[in-house]
Amino acid sequence: MIEVLTANTPNGKKITIMLEEIGFKYKIKKININKDEQFNPEFRSISPFSKIPVIIDHDNQISLFESGAILIYLGEKSGKFYPEKNKHLINQWLMGQMAYVGPMLGQHHQFHHYNPGKSDWGEKRYFKIAEIIYKDLDDRLQKSKFLAGDYSIADIATFPWIARHEWHDIGLKNFKYLSRWYDEISNRKAVIKGFDLLNGDEKIPKP
Ligand SMILES: N[C@@H](CCC(=O)N[C@@H](CS)C(=O)NCC(=O)O)C(=O)O
Structure with missing residues (x-):
């Protein structure tokens, strides 16, 4: 247990x-x-x-x-x-999520979603970084179906952050490959269940 x-x-x-x-x-x-x-x-x-x-x-x-x-x-x-043969590739995308994607989108949430109007500088800075993150992930997912080979813990780590796309206002729909990835993962039964962490019938937001 x-x-x-x-x-x-x-x-x-x-x-x-x-x-x-x-x-x-x-x-x-x-x-x-x-x-x-x-x-x-x-x-x-x-x-x-x-x-x-x-x-x-x-x-x-x-x-x-x-x-x-x-x-x-x-x-x-x-x-x-987390297959042994792909471990190093997965580690890179996982660490990238932990050190960059999550913390930067987290700052974007702070300025753009929770505290709009408090800092023009902060809002602009993290909006721009969030846009770059969407573009970088889109580029990666154009070349690879998932972030690191097959569906892995790197995708599992990144997905819930992109699931906040409504807060980001970047326009997930405009990112073809990131949208394809998002759509596919959001239809997995385990993801639907795990996303609803509090068992409150919380749905995954669709773009
Ligand atoms: N790098 C940590 C970040 C964890 C984190 O930031 N947790 C937030 C909620 S998402 C938290 O516990 N915040 C409480 C606080 O900062 O006081 C991880 O990925 O586990």
């Missing part, structure tokens, strides 16, 4: 999508980050940066923080979506 300490955010959804994909049993423990529950000492003892998601694998008596590390662990444990 895997316990997932999480919240309903793109980083949280990566893990429930993966767990649905690999068919592992799991239970959710909600951490209310709007009420600062991530700063509780008990949570901080397994998440030193006070961030969700975290998993506790009760079979192996291990806890893990950082969504990329969790995806690698689950990929290795299940033998799915």
Whole structure:
């Protein structure tokens, strides 16, 4: 049994999508980050940066923080979506998501979605970066059906961020290959289930 300490955010959804994909049993423990529950000492003892998601694998008596590390662990444990032969290619797209795509789109959310009108500089800067990210992913997906060979943890990590496309206002529809990828992943049963992290009938937004 895997316990997932999480919240309903793109980083949280990566893990429930993966767990649905690999068919592992799991239970959710909600951490209310709007009420600062991530700063509780008990949570901080397994998440030193006070961030969700975290998993506790009760079979192996291990806890893990950082969504990329969790995806690698689950990929290795299940033998799915992280094949040895493609590991280095997958690592590049996964690390790119963790270090660039997620944090930059996260800043775009802050300026464009949550705090419009507060900083023209911030809004313009992150809008432009978000546009570049869409274009770079589109270029990649023109050459490759998925980000790193077959469907992998790199796609699982990236998908929930693009699923915020309505907040981004970049126009997902205008990116042919990124749209094709998005559409295909959003029709997977496990993705539909894992995306609805809170079991609240949350639908994946279609462009
Ligand atoms: N690099 C981390 C980022 C995790 C992260 O930023 N989590 C956010 C929610 S998506 C969080 O816990 N925020 C609470 C806070 O910053 O206080 C990962 O991918 O696991």
